[in-house]
Amino acid sequence: MSARQQVLGINDNYTERYGFSDPEDYFLKAPKGIDHELVEMISRKKGEPEWMRDLRHKALDIFLEKPMPRWGNTEMLGGIDFDDIHYYIKPKGEQARDWDDVPADIKRTFDRLGVPEAERKFLAGVTAQYESEVVYHSIREDLEAQGVLFCDMDSGLRDHPEIVRRFFGTVIPTRDNKFSALNTAVWSGGSFIYVPKNVKVEIPLQAYFRINAENMGQFERTLIIADEGSSVHYIEGCTAPTYSSDSLHSAVVELIAMKGAHIRYTTIQNWSTNVFNLVTKRAHAHEDAVVEWVDGNIGSKLTMKYPAIVLKGERAHGEVLSIAFAGHGQHQDAGAKMIHAAPNTTSRIVSKSISKDDGRSSYRGLVQMARGSRGCRTNVECDALLIGERARSDTYPTMDIAEDDVRVEHEARVSKVGEEQLFYLQSRGLDEDKARLMIVNGFIEPFVKELPMEYAVELNRLIELEMEGSVG
Amino acid sequence: MHAAATAIPGEDRAAEISRLLGEGGDLLGARLAAHRDLRTAALPDRVRHLWRFTNPAHLLPGDPAVPAPELFASVNEGPAAARVVLRPGAAPHVTVSPAAAAAGVEVAPIASSTDLDLQLGDEADGSPVLFGALNRALWNCGVRVRIPRGVTLEAPLHVRVEAAAPAVLPRLLVEVGEDAEATLVEEHVGGREGTRVVARTELDAAAGARLRHVLVQRWSEGVHGHLTARARAGRDADLRTTFASLGGSRAKVELLSDLAGEGARSEMRGIAFGAADQRFDHHTRHRHLAGRTWSDIDFKAVADGRARSSYTGLIRIEEAARGAEAFQENRNLLLADTGRADSIPELEILNEDVSCSHGATVAPVDPEQIFYLQSRGLAPEAAVRLVVHGFLAGALDRMPERTRESVLKLVTARLDGWKGAAA
Numbered sequence: 096m097s098a099r100q101q102v103l104g105i106n107d108n109y110t111e112r113y114g115f116s117d118p119e120d121y122f123l124k125a126p127k128g129i130d131h132e133l134v135e136m137i138s139r140k141k142g143e144p145e146w147m148r149d150l151r152h153k154a155l156d157i158f159l160e161k162p163m164p165r166w167g168n169t170e171m172l173g174g175i176d177f178d179d180i181h182y183y184i185k186p187k188g189e190q191a192r193d194w195d196d197v198p199a200d201i202k203r204t205f206d207r208l209g210v211p212e213a214e215r216k217f218l219a220g221v222t223a224q225y226e227s228e229v230v231y232h233s234i235r236e237d238l239e240a241q242g243v244l245f246c247d248m249d250s251g252l253r254d255h256p257e258i259v260r261r262f263f264g265t266v267i268p269t270r271d272n273k274f275s276a277l278n279t280a281v282w283s284g285g286s287f288i289y290v291p292k293n294v295k296v297e298i299p300l301q302a303y304f305r306i307n308a309e310n311m312g313q314f315e316r317t318l319i320i321a322d323e324g325s326s327v328h329y330i331e332g333c334t335a336p337t338y339s340s341d342s343l344h345s346a347v348v349e350l351i352a353m354k355g356a357h358i359r360y361t362t363i364q365n366w367s368t369n370v371f372n373l374v375t376k377r378a379h380a381h382e383d384a385v386v387e388w389v390d391g392n393i394g395s396k397l398t399m400k401y402p403a404i405v406l407k408g409e410r411a412h413g414e415v416l417s418i419a420f421a422g423h424g425q426h427q428d429a430g431a432k433m434i435h436a437a438p439n440t441t442s443r444i445v446s447k448s449i450s451k452d453d454g455r456s457s458y459r460g461l462v463q464m465a466r467g468s469r470g471c472r473t474n475v476e477c478d479a480l481l482i483g484e485r486a487r488s489d490t491y492p493t494m495d496i497a498e499d500d501v502r503v504e505h506e507a508r509v510s511k512v513g514e515e516q517l518f519y520l521q522s523r524g525l526d527e528d529k530a531r532l533m534i535v536n537g538f539i540e541p542f543v544k545e546l547p548m549e550y551a552v553e554l555n556r557l558i559e560l561e562m563e564g565s566v567g
Numbered sequence: 568m569h570a571a572a573t574a575i576p577g578e579d580r581a582a583e584i585s586r587l588l589g590e591g592g593d594l595l596g597a598r599l600a601a602h603r604d605l606r607t608a609a610l611p612d613r614v615r616h617l618w619r620f621t622n623p624a625h626l627l628p629g630d631p632a633v634p635a636p637e638l639f640a641s642v643n644e645g646p647a648a649a650r651v652v653l654r655p656g657a658a659p660h661v662t663v664s665p666a667a668a669a670a671g672v673e674v675a676p677i678a679s680s681t682d683l684d685l686q687l688g689d690e691a692d693g694s695p696v697l698f699g700a701l702n703r704a705l706w707n708c709g710v711r712v713r714i715p716r717g718v719t720l721e722a723p724l725h726v727r728v729e730a731a732a733p734a735v736l737p738r739l740l741v742e743v744g745e746d747a748e749a750t751l752v753e754e755h756v757g758g759r760e761g762t763r764v765v766a767r768t769e770l771d772a773a774a775g776a777r778l779r780h781v782l783v784q785r786w787s788e789g790v791h792g793h794l795t796a797r798a799r800a801g802r803d804a805d806l807r808t809t810f811a812s813l814g815g816s817r818a819k820v821e822l823l824s825d826l827a828g829e830g831a832r833s834e835m836r837g838i839a840f841g842a843a844d845q846r847f848d849h850h851t852r853h854r855h856l857a858g859r860t861w862s863d864i865d866f867k868a869v870a871d872g873r874a875r876s877s878y879t880g881l882i883r884i885e886e887a888a889r890g891a892e893a894f895q896e897n898r899n900l901l902l903a904d905t906g907r908a909d910s911i912p913e914l915e916i917l918n919e920d921v922s923c924s925h926g927a928t929v930a931p932v933d934p935e936q937i938f939y940l941q942s943r944g945l946a947p948e949a950a951v952r953l954v955v956h957g958f959l960a961g962a963l964d965r966m967p968e969r970t971r972e973s974v975l976k977l978v979t980a981r982l983d984g985w986k987g988a989a990a
Contacts, residue, residue: 165614464929466904481919485886490914493616496929499901503929505912511919 106365106394106422113208114337114367117200117307121226125183127310131155134280137183141249141283144256154269154279161273164399167459168426171397175371180312180343182281184226190247197223197231204305205231208334219298220245224315225305227283238296244289245300248316251287258289262320266349266377266405275375278314278347285315285346290325290356299328299361304344306335306370312343319349321356321384328359334394337367341396344370350378352386354408359387361546366394368425374400382408382437389545390417392427401459403432406440406471413442418542421454421486430459430491431475435501439470446477447539450486457489462496462503469500477507480538574627576705576734578602583632584707587656597680601703608697616911620877621819621848623697626793628734628763631705632656635731645969648720648749649674653708653739655732661710667720673713674724677738682711685740685769687799688825698793702736702767709738712751716744716773723750723781723967728766730758730786739768745801746775752970753782753796758815760789770798772806774828779807781966782822785977786814795821802828802857809965810837811974812847813981819848826853826860826888835864836962840981841874841906851880853895855888865896867958870906871985877909882923884916891918895925900932900958902951902985952982 123140125133134155138148163172188198197205205223220234222245229247238245244255252259269279286302306313321327335342344366352358358378366372372395378386388402404413415431433442448456458477479488490507512534520530536543581598611618634656648667651674652660661674677683683703690699712724728737735758743749753768764786772778782796792815800806812818824833839847853862868876882893899908910927932954940950959978963971 165612166616469904479916481916481921484918484920486919488914488916490912490925492911492913492927494908494910494927494929496899496901496909497907499904499906499931501929501931503927505910505925505927507912507914507925509914509916509921509923511921 109367109394110337113334113365115207116336116338117204119308120187120200121184122187123183123185124308125181127181128178129155129180129182129281133182137281137283140185143252146260147252150264150269151280154276157270158273158276158280161276163273167399167428168397171426174341175343179340180310181308182312182314183283184308184311185228186225186230188230190229191231192233194231201225201230204307205303208303208305219296220300222247222286222302223305224284224302226307226311226313229284234300241294242291243294243296244287246287248285248287248318249283251318255287255289258320259287259318262318262349262351266351266379267347267375271375274345274373275347278316278345278375281312282314282316282347285317286319286329287317288319288327288329290321290327292322293324295325296327299330301330301332304331304333306342306344309338310340310342312345315346317346317348319358319360320351321353321358323353324355326357328361330361332363332365334365335367335370338369340369342370344372344374346374348374348376350386352378352380352384354381355383356381357385359389361389363391364394364398368394368396370395372398372400376400377403377405378413379405379407380411380413383410384408385412387414387416388431389542390415390429391542392417392419392429396424397426397428399428401430401432401461403434404442405434405436406442407436409437409439411437411440413440415444415446416542416545417446418539419448419456421448421450421456423452423454425454427456428459429457432461433463433473435464435468435471435473438468440468441471442473444473444475445541447542448478448488449480449482449535449538450488451482453483453485453487455487455489457491458507459491461493462505464496464498464501464503466497468498471498471501473503475505478538479507479509480535481509481511574624575605575701576628576630580630580632581704584656584705587632587634588658588707592679594677594680594683597683598704601700604700605697605704608700610697617850617879620909621817621846625817626698626763626765626791626819628701628705628736628765631707631734631736633732633734635729646722647725648672648722649712649724651710651724651726653710653726653728653737655707655735657708659708659710664722670718670720671715672718672720673711675711677709677711677740682740685742685771685799687769687771687797688827690797698765698795699767701765702738706736706738706767707734708736709740711740712742714743714747714749717746718744719748720750723752725752725754727754727756729756730762730764730790733762735762735764735766737766739766741769741778742771743773743776743778745773747773748777750779750781750967752967753780755784755786755792755794758786758790762786762790764790764792764794766792766794768796770796770806772798772800772804774802774804776801777805779809781970782808782810783970783974784812784814784818784820786818788816790815791817793819795823797823798833799825799827800831800833803830804828804832806833807965808833808835808837809962810835811962812837812839812849813974813977816844817846821850823852824854824862826855826862827857829857830859831857832860833862835866836965837866838959838962839868839876840959840978841869841876842871842981842984843874844872845874847875848877853882853893855882855884855891855893857888859890860888861892863894865961867898867900867962868908869900869902869955869958870908871902871981873905875907875909879911879913881913881915882925884918884921884923886917889918889920891921893921893923897927898958899929900955901929902932902955948985951985955982
């Protein structure tokens with residue numbers, strides 16, 4: 096391997112850092128496969144109200160009836176064996192609010208991943224989900240006193256049924272797509288957040304998702320409601336062990352930003368490369384609201400994820416800032432959707448992707464402007480960097496414009512690391528690898544600077560990994 | 568999905584058109600073979616974006632064996648190396664200039680199954696098999712043009728396709744020999760309510776050849792048509808495509824360019840101007856199959872009234888196409904709040920040694936430009952007309968003079984019908 100190929104060895108040491116697995120010791124591990132019996136069992140175990148149980152059963156019918164997508168990487172998608180997945184695994188122990196009460200083996204896992212350390216340093220609240228259930232949860236007392244609700248989705252349904260019933264599935268209906276139906280049928284865990292009017296949560300809330308078992312399906316469900324004039328920043332991170340057979344992660348995330356509210360949702364997805372990551376994320380932004388998706392896709396085998404914002408109220412603003420890294424065997428099929436359904440709404444999409452070795456990254460996006468949405472503006476920018484002869488990059492943007500008084504701009508560029516840039520940096524005394532790294536860091540900088548500092552440091556570190564051995 | 572088969576004229580109609588054209592040799596056999604493919608071909612998948620904007624069922628032709636009446640009165644359209652008129656159910660009407668004839672340019676009817684296509688290679692992706700097979704089985708007028716190596720034709724080759732019958736299935740095959748140079752003007756005219764056109768043009772530019780292809784569609788109202796032009800550029804060949812879509816009620820246009828030889832180039836410039844309820848659906852595809860190939864597409868669409876322009880464009884750079892450069896632009900101007908534009912400019916890049924970019928915009932006429940022109944004394948509507956003319960000028964400039972004049976006349980007539988921003 097040439098020095099050049101070693102540059103950007105993102106996740107080359109994944110197995111050792113995140114890819115470890117713990118011995119399986121579960122309270123309940125549902126047998127493989129999905130049917131109404133399983134759905135009934137999940138719902139009963141959770142002691143859910145009638146309406147949720149009915150919704151799950153209906154969703155299962157829709158999941159079974161809907162065909163697999165006929166677009167995207169149909170070859171990889173065809174590799175999913177829905178009968179070979181454990182849809183529900185409940186770890187031992189009850190949900191803890193004190194880190195010391197988390198079962199020792201699970202605690203070790205999250206200690207290794209640095210979750211409690213991160214909480215101490217810079218988070219206002221944390222939930223940690225292990226397989227299907229949230230095992231640890233905490234929130235700062237001052238936020239709780241202001242009426243901020245932050246808990247796992249199951250507790251949310253139990254303790255705040257009126258809010259959950261009012262909003263659950265209103266942004267992403269069950270029928271939206273095959274995987275949203277699957278999630279609705281077997282969802283477990285995820286976060287529920289409600290921020291009352293005019294409350295500003297200044298410090299981020301975080302959830303950490305961990306898959307441990309082989310052939311596991313994780314289907315968390317997240318619902319965030321920011322009431323009028325409030326603001327919140329939510330961060331999620333994901334990892335899994337490296338197994339030879341595949342796991343499935345299929346989340347549904349619904350955000351509702353009421354009038355004048357501000358939600359920022361940051362994801363650093365670093366699943367092992369045997370995880371199918373098929374996620375539906377969508378937000379409603381009401382009048383004067385701002386919704387931002389900051390979306391980092393580093394891991395997984397195949398990711399299909401297109402965070403969407405429906406700009407429903409006048410002057411709402413949406414942003415998607417995403418970065419994808421596709422290494423050997425990976426396909427990052429990511430993008431964004433902006434639906435301008437009200438006048439004077441604005442949006443911006445910035446997508447950066449790096450394809451390395453035979454990795455493939457695709458930007459797939461939609462910008463829609465309905466008739467009557469006058470004075471809207473959107474700007475889409477896609478940049479792709481290719482490293483390696485067999486690297487692949489695709490850009491699939493769709494613009495559907497039914498209003499004349501708007502401004503829509505889309506731009507994309509695909510390039511390799513420029514020989515001239517390299518030459519210039521080398522002439523300044525940097526060796527080739529350092530020069531290359533500097534160019535890559537410059538390329539992703541607009542993304543990194545939007546991350547909280549600790550995450551930015553972590554991402555930079557990921558990108559620098561393997562650099563040490565590549566010099567000389 | 569095979570519902571298409573029931574809506575497609577049977578093989579007896581293929582036999583009838585063969586008889587009508589007085590076909591000899593094995594042409595009928597080729598028609599029947601293509602017709603067998605048709606029976607198993609599905610309509611294109613509307614879930615996929617390439618057919619999201621046009622229902623293929625609306626483009627299926629009726630009986631191709633209804634011959635056209637008399638030739639339209641010929642008009643003097645300036646100098647030409649050759650002039651061809653294609654009418655459904657009739658042999659091509661051909662005149663070749665003495666100079667072109669002396670240089671060995673052949674313009675002749677399609678006479679045998681080996682004449683039927685140019686073997687341009689794998690067709691997959693953009694162009695659906697169904698319409699390709701339809702034309703192969705049921706084409707009802709056609710011509711084959713050969714330009715010998717090294718020949719430069721100063722005047723254009725002019726092919727006019729008259730949509731003078733309910734079903735019009737022209738087949739146009741053009742080979743440009745090594746280092747030869749030519750301009751082909753392909754003009755689609757005529758038609759009425761219910762007319763269906765399924766046209767197929769194949770262009771082969773050999774090594775070092777230079778071919779300019781000008782495609783003008785100015786059907787009458789009520790025509791639905793599907794135009795496909797497939798081109799292959801050999802080593803260092805230079806293809807320049809200019810297209811203008813103005814007429815008909817529904818038009819699906821597919822322009823497919825394969826850069827097959829090292830150093831081949833393909834430039835496309837196109838305009839569409841829709842008004843009333845017109846629907847235009849344009850697809851362009853550049854496949855870079857060899858190293859150091861270059862392509863550039865710039866498509867500008869104007870939609871007035873309730874017109875809708877949809878554009879899907881693909882640049883695909885294969886692994887072997889190292890050092891390729893590709894550029895893609897699509898700009899849309901909406902003149903009325905009932906107009907609509909869709910744009911899907913796509914890139915698929917399979918090797919790192921490329922330089923590639925694309926851009927797309929949708930916007931109304933820039934008020935600042937209007938303000939500026941008004942400050943110079945122009946009435947608001949005249950200012951808008953000037954801006955639209957400017958918007959379309961880049962493509963029009965690349966047409967031969969006579970063609971440009973006729974297209975400009977149509978654009979101007981359209982703009983005269985424009986009611987103004989306040990309407």
